[in-house]
Amino acid sequence: EDKVVQSPLSLVVHEGDTVTLNCSYEVTNFRSLLWYKQEKKAPTFLFMLTSSGIEKKSGRLSSILDKKELFSILNITATQTGDSAVYLCAVDGSSNTGKLIFGQGTTLQVKP
Amino acid sequence: DTGVSQDPRHKITKRGQNVTFRCDPISEHNRLYWYRQTLGQGPEFLTYFQNEAQLEKSRLLSDRFSAERPKGSFSTLEIQRTEQGDSAMYLCASSLRGTMLSGDTQYFGPGTRLTVL
Numbered sequence: 001e002d003k004v005v006q007s008p009l010s011l012v013v014h015e016g017d018t019v020t021l022n023c024s025y026e027v028t029n030f031r032s033l034l035w036y037k038q039e040k041k042a043p044t045f046l047f048m049l050t051s052s053g054i055e056k057k058s059g060r061l062s063s064i065l066d067k068k069e070l071f072s073i074l075n076i077t078a079t080q081t082g083d084s085a086v087y088l089c090a091v092d093g094s095s096n097t098g099k100l101i102f103g104q105g106t107t108l109q110v111k112p
Numbered sequence: 113d114t115g116v117s118q119d120p121r122h123k124i125t126k127r128g129q130n131v132t133f134r135c136d137p138i139s140e141h142n143r144l145y146w147y148r149q150t151l152g153q154g155p156e157f158l159t160y161f162q163n164e165a166q167l168e169k170s171r172l173l174s175d176r177f178s179a180e181r182p183k184g185s186f187s188t189l190e191i192q193r194t195e196q197g198d199s200a201m202y203l204c205a206s207s208l209r210g211t212m213l214s215g216d217t218q219y220f221g222p223g224t225r226l227t228v229l
Contacts, residue, residue, distance in 0.1 A: 004154075034217070042116075042203060042220040043155070088154050097168050098143055098207060098216040102154030 002027040002093045006103035014111050017079050021106045024071040027093025033065055033072050034100065036088040043088055046074070079110045114138060116221035118204050124227045125194055132190045133224045137206030144187050145205040145218060146179055148172070155203055161187060162209065194228045201225050 004025045013019055025033065032050045036043035047056045049065035049072060056063050060079075065072045076083055086107050090100040117136045125131050137144050142163050147155035158177070159169045163184040173179075176194075181187040191198055201223045207216035 032216075036220075042222045045217060045219060048217050090154070092216070097160060098145070098209070098218065099157045099160060099168065100145075100147075100155075100218060102147075102156070104152070105154050 002091070002101050004089055004091050004101050004103040006087075006089050006106050008106060009104060010107040010109070012109045012111065013079055015080055017110075018075065018077045019079060019108065021074040021076075021087050021089075021108070022071060023073070023089030023103055025089075025091045025093070025101075026070065027091050027101065029093055029095050030067065031092040031094065031096075034090045034092070035063055035072075035074050036090065038086040038088055038105070039084075046087075076108075079108075081110050081112055084108055084110045116204055116206050116219055118202075118221040118224050120224055121222060122225050122227075124229065126229050127194060127196060129194055130190065130192045131194060131226065132188055133202055133204075133226075134186060134188050135204030135206075135221055136186045137204070138219060139185075141206035141208050141219075142184070143207045143209055143216060143218075144181055145207070146187070146189050147203040147205065149201040149203055149223070150199075158189075191226075194226075196228045199226055199228045 007022045035046040047063045052067040086105040089103045145160045146158040149155040161181040176192045179189045203223045204221045205218040207218045
C-alpha cells in the first residue's frame with residue numbers, strides 16, 4: 001500500500017533557529033512530491049519536486065528530493081513566528097490521475 | 113479572488129440529515145479533487161474529476177457520498193444520512209492536467225468544516 005511518513009510529528013523552536021522536516025515515501029508509480037503549509041485553513045502550495053538532487057528554494061525555505069532513498073527534506077532557515085504551521089508532504093504516486101497521498105504532517109511552533 | 117472557493121465554510125447538522133457542499137475551482141483548471149481531513153491527520157483522497165467525468169473514487173467514499181461536476185466547472189459533494197464519523201474538513205482542490213512526467217500542482221480551497229451532532 002502506498003504511504004507517506006513525516007517526521008518529526010511536532011517541533012518547537014525559537015525564532016532564528018533552522019529546522020529540517022523529513023518526508024519518506026513508498027509508492028508504486030512516483031510522479032512528484034509536493035510540500036504544503038497549512039495554517040488552520042487550506043493547505044498552501046510551497047514546492048513540487050520531480051527530480052533527485054535539484055534544490056527548490058523560495059526565500060528562507062528550500063527543499064530537495066532523493067528518489068533513490070525515497071525521501072525529501074524541507075529546510076526553513078532563520079525561522080519566524082509566522083512560520084508556525086502544519087507542514088504537509090504529499091506524493092503523487094498515481095498512474096496519471098494526480099491523486100495525492102499525504103503524510104500526517106509536521107506541526108511546527110516557532111516561539112519568539 | 114481567482115483561487116478555489118468552497119461554500120459553506122462551516123456546516124453543523126444533526127445525524128441523519130443530508131448535506132451538500134459546493135466547490136468552485138480555478139477557472140482554467142480541468143481537474144477537481146475532493147479530500148477529507150480529520151484532526152491531526154493529512155488530507156485523504158475521496159474522488160476526482162477530469163472535466164465533467166468522475167474518474168476515480170476512494171474506497172473511503174461510501175454509497176452515502178455522491179459527487180458531481182455537471183458542466184466541468186463547479187462541483188458538489190453530497191452526504192446523505194450523515195453520521196458522526198462524517199465530521200471532518202472537506203477540502204476541494206483543482207489543477208491543470210500536467211505532463212505524464214511532471215504531475216499536477218493542486219491548489220486547495222478553504223474547506224468546509226462539517227460537524228455532525
